[in-house]
């Protein structure tokens with residue numbers, strides 16, 4: 001069977017492209033090598049799927065993508081956060097806006113987002129081929145003639161949309177196949193690197209606090225004792241370092257400074273300055289005067305963190321709280337406001353959220369997502385040289401570019 005549109009990759013970009021093309025009356029095939037669609041989509045937002053972000057005007061949103069953001073002006077004008085929300089709401093998915101403009105399904109379940117897309121793929125009679133790995137793309141003159149699957153099947157179509165994603169979390173199927181095909185077809189692939197990645201630190205004891213999540217903390221990064229960045233928000237300790245929104249968002253800048261003498265400093269109590277925190281601690285110690293030091297920090301710190309702070313403070317854990325000296329309190333204060341971890345490096349693609357680099361945007365028409373080099377080829381989603389911060393921006397790229405690429409047969 002000959003299709004009007006063949007979409008390669010059943011992630012968010014590929015699914016919305018196929019839905020849009022199907023809605024416009026095209027005969028569409030969606031080809032996915034995994035057993036099922038949207039493996040990575042299911043993992044997004046810790047299983048809650050942060051669909052998009054609606055904080056600020058279009059210009060501000062675009063600025064969050066750095067220098068390549070301007071490529072998105074046309075796509076986001078046509079299919080921005082409001083259109084994404086409308087798209088899903090009109091198909092029965094209720095959404096809500098959380099802190100920082102982050103949009104989630106009301107159900108807090110990414111599977112509900114996937115279910116909507118699958119339902120509409122069916123409604124528009126998209127031929128979904130799972131367990132189907134694209135092996136080769138055959139070009140004749142300046143057009144893609146056909147694609148060949150691992151089982152030898154040939155797929156012929158008028159237009160082809162490559163939505164194979166990046167290289168982050170390859171376990172989900174995003175192994176970077178599309179970059180290789182694009183390069184063979186003459187496209188430039190801007191150097192790929194993992195982005196929004198957890199940080200690895202030198203201190204081994206973080207393993208003891210693995211999984212401890214922190215809210216309302218301030219984390220600053222120092223290079224050669226000079227502060228280079230600082231963020232307020234949420235973070236989490238991992239087996240060998242730290243992750244979470246503020247860490248991931250600073251990881252790109254940290255990567256650019258590595259190797260180097262980099263230190264991450266956590267302020268566990270940013271709302272209180274040294275003086276106020278000292279008073280608060282003194283009050284706690286007086287209230288708990290009969291308690292031992294090791295049992296007197298429960299109001300101040302998360303339970304998991306207490307043994308580490310006690311150990312690093314050098315204060316005898318069995319000392320009575322009211323006999324702790326000023327000097328010992330000073331050490332404790334220092335740990336609570338200036339908890340230093342030495343940055344060793346960044347995790348790789350395996351643990352990255354997104355890929356920096358990708359198909360050179362100069363070779364793609366920003367209004368249609370059409371290749372400027374191959375007549376019937378389109379790109380959408382993470383494969384493009386676009387990467388935003390955490391907060392729903394990266395899925396918004398998929399929805400917008402996928403929707404527009406899906407109009408290729410219009």
Ligand SMILES: Cc1cc2nc3c(=O)[nH]c(=O)nc-3n(C[C@H](O)[C@H](O)[C@H](O)COP(=O)(O)OP(=O)(O)OC[C@H]3O[C@@H](n4cnc5c(N)ncnc54)[C@H](O)[C@@H]3O)c2cc1C
Nearest residue numbers: 009011012013033044045050134165173381382392394395
């Ligand atoms: C843990 C995690 C959490 C995230 N959370 C969020 C979030 O909350 N909000 C947000 O905005 N972004 C989030 N992201 C980023 C977001 O998931 C990606 O930007 C998005 O999934 C990219 O979509 P895509 O369709 O371009 O590619 P992908 O989702 O990577 O899909 C590509 C598909 O192509 C298939 N494929 C690859 N090669 C072939 C081949 N040869 N033949 C056939 N099929 C092939 C793959 O199997 C895969 O299913 C998160 C990412 C991760 C890893």
